[in-house]
Amino acid sequence: MARKVSLREFQQALVRRLNEAQASEAVSARLGVQVGGELWLLRLNEVGEVIPPPAITPVPLTRHWFRGLTNIRGNLYTVVDFSAFLGGEPTPNTADTRLLLVGERYGVNTALLVHRMLGIRHIEQFQQQHSGGERPWEVAHYVDQEGRLWRELEMSALVYHNDFLQSAA
Numbered sequence: 001m002a003r004k005v006s007l008r009e010f011q012q013a014l015v016r017r018l019n020e021a022q023a024s025e026a027v028s029a030r031l032g033v034q035v036g037g038e039l040w041l042l043r044l045n046e047v048g049e050v051i052p053p054p055a056i057t058p059v060p061l062t063r064h065w066f067r068g069l070t071n072i073r074g075n076l077y078t079v080v081d082f083s084a085f086l087g088g089e090p091t092p093n094t095a096d097t098r099l100l101l102v103g104e105r106y107g108v109n110t111a112l113l114v115h116r117m118l119g120i121r122h123i124e125q126f127q128q129q130h131s132g133g134e135r136p137w138e139v140a141h142y143v144d145q146e147g148r149l150w151r152e153l154e155m156s157a158l159v160y161h162n163d164f165l166q167s168a169a
Contacts, residue, residue: 011051017120028122029044029120029121030043030044030120030122030152031044031050031100031119033100033115033117035086035114035115036083036089036091036115038088038149039118039148039149040150040153041142041150041151042100042152042153042155045103046103046105046154049101053093053097053098054070054071054072055070056070056079057069063167063169065084066079066167067079067081072101077099077111078111079099079111080111080164081113082112082113083114086135092115097114099114106155106156125145126142126143126144126150128140128141129149133151137154137155137158137161139153140152
């Protein structure tokens with residue numbers, strides 16, 4: 001029988017694995033996430049932190065994908081439901097739901113709400129289908145060994161895109 005792990009132990013182990021992957025294989029390592037029915041890859045240096053979503057305060061007169069504001073250790077973050085932003089169904093609040101805090105390097109306090117984490121992936125495990133995608137923040141499409149399509153996200157193209165910046169309804 002597997003040993004139960006506390007949330008704190010799980011988060012510490014995840015941070016340790018992320019740091020190890022970043023240090024040893026920063027070029028090829030990506031963070032895999034599920035957003036609605038889509039699979040996405042993110043560069044590790046573009047994600048500041050991954051946490052379970054805390055309480056989110058709705059903001060009136062905003063678009064349906066703008067979930068609101070949350071306080072993370074004294075800092076306010078805007079929360080964007082990435083699935084809803086992409087035109088999909090809103091992300092349900094489940095035990096697997098996570099917030100991806102956008103890296104500080106972009107100068108925005110934004111978090112993406114995603115369905116679930118899929119762990120560290122390495123680009124060498126995929127076959128690139130083509131560069132770019134239908135959206136400006138999709139820099140490449142890959143196929144894994146099971147034939148599933150993965151999209152690679154370029155965070156700067158997303159957070160500075162006019163559609164993303166226009167949260168008012």
